[in-house]
Amino acid sequence: MNAPQLEAEDLEKVYGSGENRFRALKGVSLSARTGDSLAIVGRSGSGKSTLLHLLGALDRPDGGRVRYEGEPVDTMSTRDQDRMRNREFGFVFQQFHLEERASVLENVALPMMIAKVPAKERRERALEVLDRLGLADRADENAANLSGGQRQRVAMARALANRPRVIFADEPTGALDVENGATVADLLFELNRDDGITLVLITHSTDLARRCGRRVTIVDGELAPDDPAATEPVR
Template sequence: MSDPVLAAKDIRKSYGHGASRFDALKGVSLEIAPGESIAIVGKSGSGKSTLMHLLALLDNPDSGALLVEGTDAKQLKDAAVNRLRNEDFGFVFQQFFLTPNATVLENVILPLKIAGVSPKERKERGMAALEQLELADKAKNKAINLSGGQKQRVVIARALVNNPKVIFADEPTGNLDTATGKLVEDILFDLNRENGITLVIVTHDVELAERCDRQLFLRDGVEAPAL
């Protein structure tokens, strides 16, 4: 049996000190299998975004262990962590984090540029990702001129451009109307089913969570019964 793609063992995370200390996570454990879709569900302040940031190696826990395909993240050198975040992980956030006056293609290929991929290959892989998201005709448009749904599809294309093993999506439909949000959800779940990409979704939307294989409910930094 293969190792979980990601595993957390009794991880804890606090912010601040003394009277202002906030315990965001108070001992959370989970395992995520390759190709699985999992929703981390909770209200604001439940610790769900903190957990995603730790799983994605964007932050470090105060205690406990985070394993990536069986390897303790503490044993990974900075270069290995950067490679994971740039090549094996893709990110889709509620805020689009696009460079407004850069073209759609320029935004999509940014991870490839960071990875040192040649300009020719960057363009080929960027256009392939845009075609997959039906945005190839927008490649030369500036990001600032896109609709909200188009921007989120560009973000997904950028997340896909390195053929990641895992996509982390933090409230991916939070800034979208219902119909556009449903389209974005469909794209993410199609990628999960057809490409075998592991999908980790942070959401307070129970309907979105129910589309995942499994749900982890958080309340006040600990796992809780279903909301």
């Protein structure tokens, strides 16, 4: 139980080349244990989204390495990475990224469809998750007809559909009003607390960051020097 579930070691990411070369991450190391809630904070362009993408195997680093459950992620095949994102991770983004033309249920069932879960079971499990997020009655509605808060809850339901062990959330409340933001945040921490799902969260909101077990601050692609929380969890 003591080994970190998710580990970043000296991560580097470079965009562009020549004069446009931009080092988004300049050697970031951090780790999280199962059930942690980790807030990554920093200004726009500090590299926090890049860090989240690398941790969630959405992108590959140019230097350093990411380990999940001790396994180096960067040496995995694309297929294994796809599988890991599908089965182990859940993602929630600021812009929801829903299929507007599909129903709420279909959106939630999408990761299960990719995992080849049979249609009937897909429906049952999706309804179960929607019920938990208070959206069961909207299941057959088009995703495009929902309000922002509802959409983000649908996105969360989708992230939960395959029973992930880590949820990565990039500004999950960024596009929501205060009330809806609070509901979504409550749900995220409830999942973290009750289901033991590890939460890695990017946020501008100091409130949200404060509710996390740990916070790291990124400044210009590096962990802020005054941040002792980076590798040592403070509980």
